[in-house]
Amino acid sequence: MSIETQMLTLMINGKQVGPVAVPVGMPMIDFLHDYLNLTGTHFGCGQGICHACTIMELHADGSSTELRTCIFDAHFFNGKSIRTIEGHATHGPSGEVTDITPVQKAFIDHFSFQCGYCTSGFVAGATVFMERLQREPVKRSDLESAIEDALNDHICRCTGYVRYYEAVRDLALATPGCVVD
Template sequence: MSIEKRSLTLTINGQKVGPVDAPVGMPMIDFLHDHLDLTGTRFGCGQGICHACTVMEIQPDGIPIETRTCIFDAHFFNGKTLITIEGQAKRDEHGEVSDLTPIQQAFIEHFSFQCGYCTPGFVTAATVFVESLKRQPVKRADLQSRIETALNDHICRCTGYVRYYQAVQDVALKTPGCVID
């Protein structure tokens, strides 16, 4: 008995992938890990609860949203555009990281991780959040509660939340147009 496969085409980290035959029902996280060697996105609970598997899905209007990869099969993403944790930083012509995003840099500066397992999901959520603030700024007095809401679904088993929130607050306050008085 053979495994049923279907054609899949999408864009990941700015690169067209496919058409490639992928097993029907294969979770996207497995496709990322096993077929594309993109292992930065983490498999946590396998039920979409912890959000360690979160990537950015770029909507047709260019707006990024968070999408979990453990609960959707690869074919759910057919024709879509995704950015994994590997695709967020700028890279040079040799593929080496040349410039971290403001969120990534702030996470390092605030040491916003302990074991680091959940960090790719938090970086993705924070990036989506800051991008939303660029379109719809928040009052300074409401910033902390908005950060908590934006990151609330992400689970850190090492209790690194305070540092994650501080890093995001730092970026939001330093990014022109995100916070209004």
């Protein structure tokens, strides 16, 4: 008996992947870990509840959305363009990190994490949120509730959420065009 496979082709972190034969039904997180050694996306609950496995789908119009890799199989992503946590920072020729994103810097500056298990999902969620704010700014009076709406489904078992939320709030306030009076 053999395992049924199908071909998979997609863009991951700006690079073409595939076509590659992938077992039908393999969760995307397993494909990322086992086939590509992209292990920064973490498996948490396995039911799409905790959002530790969140990555970004990049759309042709420049927008992005969050997707969870534990509940979608790899073939769901066929033909799509995604960004994992490994694709956020800029890397030099030897693979060393040369620059981090404003979201990553805000999280570091606020020491938003302890164990870091949920951080990759929070980076994806906060990045999607910040990109949306740049297209659709919110009123200053609505910023706190907009952050809660954007990050509320992400679960952190260490620090609570205050530092993540403060980091995103401060970044939104410091980024021109995201918040209007």
